[in-house]
Each structure stands twice: as structure tokens, then as C-alpha cells.
Amino acid sequence: MNRTPLPALVTVLRTLGTYGNRLSPADATPEQLDVVHQAIEEARRLLAAARRPTSTGCVDHPAGPVDPTDGLCLLCRGRRHRAQLQAAAVDPALGDVARTLAEHGETEAVRRHGPRAVTRAQAAVGRSTRHTGGR
Incomplete structure (x- = not known):
């Protein structure tokens, strides 16, 4: 519901x-x-x-609010957006990595920028460095 x-x-x-x-x-x-x-x-x-069910497939917020535009978790969308802003403020290059993380997931970000840059971007914004499966 x-x-x-x-x-x-x-x-x-x-x-x-x-x-x-x-x-x-x-x-x-x-x-x-x-x-x-x-x-x-x-x-x-x-x-x-x-x-309508609110299942977004989100591991962190299974009953969280759904973004009406794409059906994804609205809470995670906000977190990703804040991470992008913070990463861009810390280091402009990290902002690119954070955007790739938010838009394409961790696997694609590692492919494009390398594991070290992804880990630095995640650490800069206080995000967990555990594998999230492409979110």
C-alpha cells in the first residue's frame, strides 16, 4: 500500500x-x-x-516512498542527489564519479573511473563503500 x-x-x-x-x-x-x-x-x-504497492526493490527502504517518475526509491534518490552535490564541492573530479554512481551504479562507476576513485567519492560523501548491486 x-x-x-x-x-x-x-x-x-x-x-x-x-x-x-x-x-x-x-x-x-x-x-x-x-x-x-x-x-x-x-x-x-x-x-x-x-x-498500488510501494515496493521499489530498494534494500535500504523496502517500504519507502516511490518516485512517481520512475518507480525508484525516493529516499535513495535524495541521498544520491546530496552525494553528487557534496562530492562536487569537495573535488570536481569526484563529482563526476558521484554522478556516474547515481546514474549508472557502482559497477559502471568502477568500470569508468576505477575502484580507487569510486571509493574516494563514496568516502567523501560519507556513503557506505559496500557493494549495492548497481544502485
Whole structure:
């Protein structure tokens, strides 16, 4: 279950609840019905999003939030982004290594830059030097 859309779903359901008290068959307008219809569709969309599994395949955050753009772990994405910024600040060459790590994984970074540069980039940003399997 994805808990990210739940606050928005609660808001939409509360809005729908207010229409239950205000709407009567005698004085319902097409505009009111359109608003209710849109709210119901939004509630359905949010409910479907909440029911989707949040498994990102992330070892560190198996139930973490999912990045909607690519389905990867949002927490790791933030960590990788901070690592890139910190590595670039410490040594511009390490920034290139950190970018390769974030975009292509450890195996590709070692292939492109060598194990020593990868270890230095990881140490510079305080990231673990254990093998992460291409994340």
C-alpha cells in the first residue's frame, strides 16, 4: 500500500461528505453535480494510487516512498542527489564519479573511473563503500 496519496484522499472524501449534507434532489444544480462527479473521480484516482504497492526493490527502504517518475526509491534518490552535490564541492573530479554512481551504479562507476576513485567519492560523501548491486 502506498500511503503518499492518503492525505489528499481524506481531503477529497471530506469534501464529498459536505455535499451529502448540502445536496438535495429538489434543488441540485448541474454545476453541483459536476463538482461531485469530479471529486468522485479524483477519489477513485487517489484510491487506486494508494492501493498500488510501494515496493521499489530498494534494500535500504523496502517500504519507502516511490518516485512517481520512475518507480525508484525516493529516499535513495535524495541521498544520491546530496552525494553528487557534496562530492562536487569537495573535488570536481569526484563529482563526476558521484554522478556516474547515481546514474549508472557502482559497477559502471568502477568500470569508468576505477575502484580507487569510486571509493574516494563514496568516502567523501560519507556513503557506505559496500557493494549495492548497481544502485
